[in-house]
Amino acid sequence: MISTTIGETNTTPAVISPPENSNRREVLGLEMLIETPENVILTYQLAGPAKRYLAYIIDLAIRVALTLGMMIVVPMLGFVLPGTAMGVLLVLMFLNTWGYYTISEGFFKGQSIGKHICGIRVIRDGGYPITFWPALLRNLVRNADAIIFYGVGITSMLLTRRFQRLGDLVAGTVVIQERTLSLPRKPVILDKIQPLNKNEIGSFLPRDEVLSLIDEFIGRRHVLTYDRGHALAAVLANNLAERLNYSGDPKKLTQYPMAFLAAVYKTFSFSQQEEEQEFVSAYHLRNQTAEVNLE
Amino acid sequence: MNKHKFIEQRRPHWKQFEETLRNGSRSSLSKLPAEDISNFSQQLREVSHDLATIRSRGWGHDLISYLNDLVARGHNLFYSAPPTNFAGFYRYLAIDFPRLFRANFGYFLTACLLFFLPLGISWYVVQNNPSLANRVIPEELMARFDTMYGEESPLNSVEEKTDDQEETDSSEDTSFGSFGDQRATMAGFYINNNVGIALKCFALGILLGIGTVYTLLFNGIFLGAVSGYIVSQGNGDRFLSFVISHGSFELTAIAVAGGAGLMLGNALIHPGQRKRFESLQVRGLEAVQIAGGAAVMLVVAAFIEAFWSPSDIPNLVKYVVGSGLWLLVFLYLGLAGLQSDSRLVSVRNRERTRSHETDHSGKRQR
Secondary structure (H helix, E strand, O other): OHHHHHHHHHHHHHHHHHHHHOOOOOOOOOEEEEEOOOOOEEEEEEOOHHHHHHHHHHHHHHHHHHHHHHHHHHHHHOOOOHHHHHHHHHHHHHHHHHHHHHHHHHHOOOOOHHHHHHOEEEEEOOOOEOOHHHHHHHHHOHHHHOHHHHHHHHHHHHHOOOOOOHHHHHHOEEEEEOOOOOOOOOOOOOOOOOOOOHHHOOOOOOOHHHHHHHHHHHHOHHHOOHHHHHHHHHHHHHHHHHHHOOOOOHHHHHHOHHHHHHHHHHHHHHHHHHHHOHHHHHHHHHHHHHHHHHO | OOHHHHHHHHHHHHHHHHHHHHHHHHOOHHHOOHHHHHHHHHHHHHHHHHHHHHHHHOOOHHHHHHHHHHHHHHHHHHOOOOOOOHHHHHHHHHHHHHHHHHHOHHHHHHHHHHHHHHHHHHHHHHHHOHHHHHHHOOHHHHHHHHHHHOOOOHHHHOOOOOOOOOOOOOOOOHHHHHHHHHHHHHHHHHHHHHHHHHHHHHHHHHOOOHHHHHHHHHHHHHHHHHHHHHHHHHHHHHHHHHHHHHHHHHHHHHHHHHHHHHHHHHHHHOOOOOOHHHHHHHHHHHHHHHHHHHHHHHHHHHHHHHHHOOOOOOHHHHHHHHHHHHHHHHHHHHHOOOOOHHHHHHHHHHHHHHOOOOOHHHHHHO
8 A cells, every 4th residue: 555655656757757858957956058169068067155255255355455455555655646646546446346346357257356266257158258348237236236235136146047146147147166177087997896797697788877877986985984885885786786687696785785886887897898899999099090190 | 989998098188188278278378379279279179079978978977077177168268258458448439339329319318307307407496495405405515515616615716727637647837736636636536426326326227227217316306406506595607617517528427327227227127029137138238338438428527527627717718618528428429430330230230140149349359
């Protein structure tokens, strides 16, 4: 009785949802997709309100410091022409109030100092770098966003998919998070793990995605505790064992699911596929040497 | 192809591309030799291709995000913003701004109505009934206006000869120096204050235009009341000769900025055939360029107000020059940028068809 209700509740949404979302993947989260002129989809990670608030605080501190600095330095320079010095000070204050963000974002690739420190950047929502006019626009509208201590801006950010405040909406800009590059680590090669015995498994071939998932999971295994890692691995391991018709030592599966996964990975990503794709890679190699010769 | 083989094969290329990116981001791409640029372009396409390959085969999230960032950086460098320069600034003031202004003339007229009409009414009312002035103007400000434009006004006491030169520091003459020196403070003040008001008036237009309408009405009523009060106290001649010159740029510019603000608000209220936010973006980019022109006009007005208007020159000359400045403003806004219309319009249309983005300068250089 219970099992059937669970089965029903589980299957109903699964049946309905695929036709809706099959050709268009709705990404919920911090990612923004952009198609480049090279016809490649790029994802940018959007910066959330918290990070942007931090950047704002840093910029605020810098602007206050700039104002204080000008108030000290300019009158000292103004012994000869105190009035002119005062006028210059007022103009500088004006620039500090109205121009700080526009100048820094418009001329320094979309980053004010605070944004630079926080590793975020303003870009056009088409993926292009920001230019002067959008920078001016988004920072003039900052005045409207700043009403009730940025209440308007924050509300707008929470209501839009890309965390855009009003200024961003008008200027067509988004704030993204910059990530630091790190070369992908070499795939884990598990010397001690033996591939599965071919007699113990059926003809099922796991997909590339599954193999990559195993690869990444094992690569990050040190993040998890021993028990938790095996517990997580067990879900996939059991599933795979069932599909593979695994008939080997069941202890391998129940006690060390992670090792089982590694064995699956080793079996399929090194032997079979390699044999199948042998001549394809040979073809690619030939192409490469041809390229080298041309160069 | 196997994932490992793919990575092994492509990894040196990626590293090389990373190196190029590091070099490229230090100096602008345009400074590199032509050979490097075409090389870079090829590398970008190759890495883009790798990314597409890996995505379609589902070879792991780490790899995708690494290549994604690589391509993103290359993309940013390759399609970077065109450099901004003074030629562009001149072009903007001489052609783009007056043109955009004329293209959106209706908003300006509406803003004029919202600004000059209450100004005129409150001027008329207060001049005929000065006791109403304290409803609008604070007491201490009224006292200041009395001394400013009264018999012992500083406007009369300035003895030094002056001209409408805008730079003060260049003058060695001490008598001019002290006059110019005082005035420079005022120039700074006018820039700080007036440009700030105009920009705010524009920016608040995003709130469905309500902020702009409020600012325009408020400033119109206030300025009208001040004018009416001062004229009613018998200081009309001194006051009018003072304001006529810079008023040309200042009052017009406030209406121009207000018009730009109304454009923002109206883009939200009447999006037309576009989506609401899309319409906001397209018209917002035009509106901000109009507001920028208003800001430049106000800077000009600030210098006139600081150095020319208070100077000791016969009132008749001030009236003549002031009228000339009004004419100049009308001619500038009405006629500047008309000369090469046909050629530039065709360029603009081409850009529009290429993409609906309205960032003209950005598109042209790409």
